[in-house]
Amino acid sequence: MSQHLSEQEIIRRDKLTQLEELGIDPYPPEMFEVNCNSLQILKEYNDTEKNFQHVSIAGRIMSINPKGKVTFAKIQDEKGKIQLYLSIDNLSPGEDKTLYEKVVLHLLDIGDIIGIKGEVFITRTGEITIRAKELKLLSKALRPLPVVKVKDGETFDAFTDPEQRFRQRYVDLVVNPQVRETFIKRTLMIKTIRDFLNDHGAMEVDTPVLQNIPGGAAARPFITHHNALDVPFYLRIANELYLKRLIVGGFDFVFEFSRNFRNEGMDRTHNPEFTVLEFYVAYKDYFWMMDFTEKMMEKMALALHGTTDVPMGDKVLSFKAPFKRVAIHDAIKEYTGFDVESMNETELLGVCKQLHIETDNSMGKGKLIDEIFGAKCEGNFIQPTFIIDYPVELSPLTKKHRTKAGLVERFELMINGKEIANAYTELNDPIDQRARFEEQTKLMERGDDEAMFIDNDFLRALEHGMPPTSGIGIGIDRLAMLMTNQASIQEVLLFPQMKPEKSE
RNA sequence: GAUUUCGUAGCUCAGCUGGUAGAGCAAUUCACUCUUAAUGAAUGGGUCGAGAGUUCGAUCCUCUCCGAAAUCACCA
The missing domain is CATH 2.40.50.140 (Nucleic acid-binding proteins)
Structure with missing residues (x-):
């Protein structure tokens, strides 16, 4: 060579x-x-x-x-x-x-x-x-x-080419102190969260990355192959179903920083492998989870910035608890004027047409509502806001709402117009869970390639009895972007995924 | 996956209507015992992302490929 x-x-x-x-x-x-x-x-x-x-x-x-x-x-x-x-x-x-x-x-x-x-x-x-x-x-x-010179706070000949910076992160780290700072902050952020969870009696666990059935989320998985067993394995898209098995097993508060893998597009906010913190707490519901989450976020902002006001681009995000809570139907009403709460599928299709939102045949009622929210509402929630009470069709792992028919007890935490966390009062009724999985199978037959697979062992676990539980998944990379004022996920991943370099 | 833009020295960048390239820093040599974007003097360094085409001649025009960024689509 x-x-x-x-x-x-x-x-x-x-x-x-x-x-x-x-x-x-x-x-x-x-x-x-x-x-x-x-x-x-x-x-x-x-x-x-x-x-x-x-x-x-x-x-x-x-x-x-x-x-x-x-x-x-x-x-x-x-x-x-x-x-x-x-x-x-x-x-x-x-x-x-x-x-x-x-x-x-x-x-x-x-x-x-x-x-x-x-x-x-x-x-x-x-x-x-x-x-x-x-x-x-x-x-x-x-x-x-690369020789970077600084005079009176002004930087000369900075090493800025993103391709070189990400491919040769070691050089980037040596030469760009602000890059070091970003990663020091990321680590501190994770430490603060881990300490907060440990202080509340949580137990950190490890669950499989190689899975037989890629469950717990709706996404296209990476497929690999185990030679000795001669079976396919999937890299996990989520660890949700494993953590719930542990709740069944009697660990009442478990968490894992899970590296997840999704075989989808790459852009400013998506890397094929990314980190999600999931935690599950027995005997709690999603109201408790909102309280807990906003306290955790507030503590994290304080630890990193010394204040709950966090700069992001030209905005300031306030992580002061409590955060606003808005029902998804109210959000849609506010930003589109349409009351979709009692609409059927055809009416929803009509709304989408009026709002110029593209639809296809695989979309059910829940998916249509989600599309409307994503297109017209999501971007408006700059300050941390819990969007609550999603349609049941969208949420096959979530318990039905205690009072509102057709909805589930779910929230997403929106910050800076992006989803940061997703949480439920977990579905622990095995009969209902089986029915929901069967709904997913129907969606799959209809052409929805993100619908969930049935995981029979998970159902078996639920049949043994899972306590009422609330769980959450928090996008750690996106949270790190917020806490370090970065517009691109690559800036908060030490080694972001790149196309391979041509070999010499 | 689609569209647009970009790829020139180790780094940051110039380079006009096509005539085989320049600067600053870095490097080499010399001078200098408190400098700090050190200074002064001299010198070297380039397959202009790769390949093909058009042309007397291509960094520049055309096509293909490789890589990157932005926007869109999918998603977190």
């Missing part, structure tokens, strides 16, 4: 050889002990106390600025950047000037990872800096890093 090398790569490989000739291992095996980081020094250094006089720090060279017998460089560690003062007097005090004159001036490059021992001081221009007494090369970089 041959590799085309650029001029700069050839030069760096040549430097590698020169280093080896000087007896310097460019990739030394032994550990380098680090006793502080850039942020600690910048925050805690005190010039009168003269603390940090024996620092040992490691990082990647981000700029190097030789000035004859003195060189200034910046290294970046996990917490930020700090300046180094490298002088011939400090690094090569004896006869042998190799370390400074050869290594520092000629063999070190932007991108190299080095370890430094030295003392902290303040330069004439007032910058907290480490005066290096020892320098050790820890890893030589053979490819040039």
Whole structure:
């Protein structure tokens, strides 16, 4: 396999050889002990106390600025950047000037990872800096890093090409601090949610990714094959039915951050694999779930932003609980003027025609209502809002509404015009559940390729008795987009799905 | 899957009606013991996404392909 090398790569490989000739291992095996980081020094250094006089720090060279017998460089560690003062007097005090004159001036490059021992001081221009007494090369970089310069908050020559940023996320993370911030926030968001659930007595579980029957949602699955058993398996589209089996089994509050896979389009808000938090709580209903969810969201916003007001594009989203609750029929009435509550299928088709909404024969009453809501209402709910009480046809796993005929006890949480969460008072009546699955089979025969499969083992579980339960699924990636003010899902996935690169 | 736009040096970008390419940063060499988008001087670096066609001649025009972005469709 041959590799085309650029001029700069050839030069760096040549430097590698020169280093080896000087007896310097460019990739030394032994550990380098680090006793502080850039942020600690910048925050805690005190010039009168003269603390940090024996620092040992490691990082990647981000700029190097030789000035004859003195060189200034910046290294970046996990917490930020700090300046180094490298002088011939400090690094090569004896006869042998190799370390400074050869290594520092000629063999070190932007991108190299080095370890430094030295003392902290303040330069004439007032910058907290480490005066290096020892320098050790820890890893030589053979490819040039994009050089991004910043002056007075303005960024020059930023590394912005989305294709390169996503394919080479490692470069993106090194060079773009705001990208690091986004992922630190994402992780903190997930931690906050996990802690909140654990604090309320929930149990985190793992359920199968490879499933015989792709259940719990309406979506096209990825299909794979198990060789030893010679059977097809599906990558999960949801974990709902497994978590409910655990509720049957007597775990009363279970949750899982589930990586789901759906074989559908990719765009700004869809990646083929994505993360959904699902949790199920026994002896609760969807009213309880709304209360719990808004409290959790409020806590998460506070943890990430210190306030419940979260900026998103040119808007500010308020995560202050409680959130508004609007019945789906009321929402449709408000934004279209049509009262669809008691309409039959033909009347609904007429409404769709008037509203210029495309329909097809596979659509039943529920689906039509959903289409109207999706086309005319959804985008209007910017502030967190629970849309409640969906048509039964749309919700085969949801318990029928306690008072309203034809509806189910379900809510979706809309934020910034997008669905973020979907929750039910779960259907635990096995007879009704079997009937609902059979309805789905009819829809499938009618041409609805998203209708749900019958899962007989799940029905068997329900027949053993599932306590009244409420459950929810929360789109973690979309929530991360909201909490980090990103318009694209790729910005909150470390390695978003891309078409494969052409092999060389 | 459809439509539109885009792909030029390591990075960010110029490049007129078709005459085989430029800048800044990065790199190389030299000078400089407190610089900070360091500075000054010099130098090198390109299969213009890939392939085919039109043409005396293609980065530029046409077609096909590869990759990306935006919008739409499907979905969360």
